Amino acid sequence: MLVPDEKAAQIRWLVTVGLSGAGIAIMVFRSTFFLKALGIVLLVLPHFGGAPPLMTGETQVPANLAVAFSASSIVLSAVFWIVIGYLSGLIFARLDSNSAQA
Numbered sequence: 001m002l003v004p005d006e007k008a009a010q011i012r013w014l015v016t017v018g019l020s021g022a023g024i025a026i027m028v029f030r031s032t033f034f035l036k037a038l039g040i041v042l043l044v045l046p047h048f049g050g051a052p053p054l055m056t057g058e059t060q061v062p063a064n065l066a067v068a069f070s071a072s073s074i075v076l077s078a079v080f081w082i083v084i085g086y087l088s089g090l091i092f093a094r095l096d097s098n099s100a101q102a
Contacts, residue, residue, distance in 0.1 A: 003059070008052035016046040 023042030026035050059066075 002054040003057040004052045004054055012046070012049070012052055019043070019046050 019042045023039040025039075026042065027039035030036065030039070
C-alpha cells in the first residue's frame with residue numbers, strides 16, 4: 001500500500017494553510033493592485049509543489065473501516081457546509097432587514 005510521508009504531509013499542510021491565510025488577508029485588507037496580485041500568488045503557490053512523495057507502507061486499519069471513515073467524512077463535510085450556508089443566509093437576511101429599517 002502506498003502512503004505519503006506523514007511528517008512531509010503535515011508540513012505541506014501547515015505551509016498551505018499559512019500561505020493561503022496570508023494571501024486571503026492581503027487580498028482583503030490591502031487595496032493596491034500589487035498587493036492583491038501578491039495575495040493571489042500566495043494562494044496559488046503551495047499547489048505548484050505537488051503532494052509529498054508516496055512510500056510503501058503497511059497499515060493496521062481494516063479496509064472496510066477505512067471505507068466507512070471516508071464515506072462518513074464526506075457526508076459530514078457536506079452536512080457541515082449546508083448548515084453553514086443556511087445559517088449564513090439567515091444571518092445576512094437579518095442584517096439586511098435591520099439595516100433597511102435604520
